[in-house]
């Protein structure tokens with residue numbers, strides 16, 4: 001059964017490029033094997049991640065993520081069955097806070113700061129729709 005899970009968390013300390021690289025390479029390595037696709041955003045000390053794949057596989061990953069000390073305050077924002085994947089061509093991309101994305105963050109945020117914790121389910125879905133079409137990914 002194919003599901004989608006969206007969660008947000010806060011960085012537990014200042015994360016450097018090495019931390020980000022480590023998260024990204026683990027994601028690419030493990031998610032491809034587990035058939036998990038999705039996107040990871042980091043802005044303003046907040047992670048927002050959308051995962052899609054087999055329900056058991058996504059649950060297993062989410063439990064592993066909860067134990068990761070690089071982030072805290074993890075909260076599920078959206079969860080449900082999906083008819084098909086939206087992220088297909090890669091296993092996990094990181095959307096950073098490059099200038100071109102700032103307007104996008106602001107568009108779906110009620111405050112000047114990117115704050116997914118206060119975004120509605122509808123806003124989150126629109127946000128990820130737009131990410132697919134119109135984003136500058138970090139390599």
Ligand SMILES: Cc1cc2nc3c(=O)[nH]c(=O)nc-3n(C[C@H](O)[C@H](O)[C@H](O)COP(=O)(O)O)c2cc1C
Nearest residue numbers: 023026027030031047049061064065068070071092
């Ligand atoms: C915000 C955040 C997102 C992460 N996303 C993933 C992910 O999508 N897939 C993954 O395998 N690990 C992810 N990780 C890393 C895991 O918590 C964990 O460190 C990693 O899966 C361990 O992989 P390894 O056993 O292959 O070293 C993420 C970590 C953080 C802090």
